[in-house]
Amino acid sequence: MLATQHPVFRRFWYPIFQLTELAEGPRGFRLLGEDIVLWLDAEGAPACLQDRCPHRSAKLSVDSQVVNGALACGYHGWQFGSSGTCLFVPQMPELRAGARSAAKAYACVARYGFAWVCLDEDPLLPIPDLPHAEDPGFRQIFEYAEDWDANFLRVAENALDVGHVAFVHRATIGDDSKPTMPRLTLVPMANGVNFRCHLPVANRSDQQRNLRIAEEETVRTVDIKWLMPGAFTLHFTYPNGLIHAICGFATPIDDHTCRRIQFVYRSDTEADAPGADIAAFDRRVGSEDRRLLESCPADFPLDPKAEAHMILDRPSLVMRQTLRRLLREHDPNAHLAAAELAAPDTLAVEAA
Ligand code: FES
Ligand code: CO
Numbered sequence: 141m142l143a144t145q146h147p148v149f150r151r152f153w154y155p156i157f158q159l160t161e162l163a164e165g166p167r168g169f170r171l172l173g174e175d176i177v178l179w180l181d182a183e184g185a186p187a188c189l190q191d192r193c194p195h196r197s198a199k200l201s202v203d204s205q206v207v208n209g210a211l212a213c214g215y216h217g218w219q220f221g222s223s224g225t226c227l228f229v230p231q232m233p234e235l236r237a238g239a240r241s242a243a244k245a246y247a248c249v250a251r252y253g254f255a256w257v258c259l260d261e262d263p264l265l266p267i268p269d270l271p272h273a274e275d276p277g278f279r280q281i282f283e284y285a286e287d288w289d290a291n292f293l294r295v296a297e298n299a300l301d302v303g304h305v306a307f308v309h310r311a312t313i314g315d316d317s318k319p320t321m322p323r324l325t326l327v328p329m330a331n332g333v334n335f336r337c338h339l340p341v342a343n344r345s346d347q348q349r350n351l352r353i354a355e356e357e358t359v360r361t362v363d364i365k366w367l368m369p370g371a372f373t374l375h376f377t378y379p380n381g382l383i384h385a386i387c388g389f390a391t392p393i394d395d396h397t398c399r400r401i402q403f404v405y406r407s408d409t410e411a412d413a414p415g416a417d418i419a420a421f422d423r424r425v426g427s428e429d430r431r432l433l434e435s436c437p438a439d440f441p442l443d444p445k446a447e448a449h450m451i452l453d454r455p456s457l458v459m460r461q462t463l464r465r466l467l468r469e470h471d472p473n474a475h476l477a478a479a480e481l482a483a484p485d486t487l488a489v490e491a492a
Contacts, residue, residue, distance in 0.1 A: 144394060156171065179206050246259055313343075361376070386402060387403050402423075
């Protein structure tokens, strides 16, 4: 299944840029194959247009500037407001521009320090509420934003996959001599997948410092949520009470590339553990995932028989089932293979 062929994926909000990046000037991005440009208006609110000027079709992200909060095209200087209306044509200052001179606008809002975009006028779900985001007892640490050559759904699915930790992360948090995993408890959730488990992890020296934990192995209480379609949270509680709540996003650039964005909410302070050290460690863990995810095909298979599964894959099978249901309900023209559409809603989990 290729997400760009299913308009329903345009009906979700995706984080694109940090507001601090946009403060430096307009920036172009490709979301689900659609070229867009973002900037900050006079109030500092993010705005988004299709990256195509209605005059001569130049990209509005190339050599454009923000003038009094409007986006001024780099080619002939036409200025556009956040609704796409052409506000000013410098060559004809007395002209009132008409509908044909408007650029196409997309919904764009600020949340969690990021500009979020939805390509459809009718989003299926709101921007997810994130744990601890409004809690003054927590600090937000930006960790990374990188473009990965990987399917965004496979990246999100990887967050639900505890079976990879011992192998992929053997140099950071994993221990490949202990690949077996405890039971996962699936918690019913309306729009997404939620499960809990107690995950034993290795603490190597830099991680011991970041966590203020002396032991070489601790059992973390983990609550993992997939918030559809590229958003997920990994909520870790350590035996010393420390909470490390990862908010991860895979924003689809196209079918085989995504922007992997991550920040974390922590219950400790900068004096306990510098944010830069925490970000550096989590980025290393992410780069381990990246190597394997970039080796997987761009296609995201919805047919449960297309790939083999083990019992630990139950959350990802529920995710695939949820996506099948999404396409059946909201994408009647879905070009799904017959086997994918016909796949039963019951889980076909095989023991390893
Ligand atoms: Fe944008 Fe001419 S192409 S103003
Ligand atoms: Co991983």
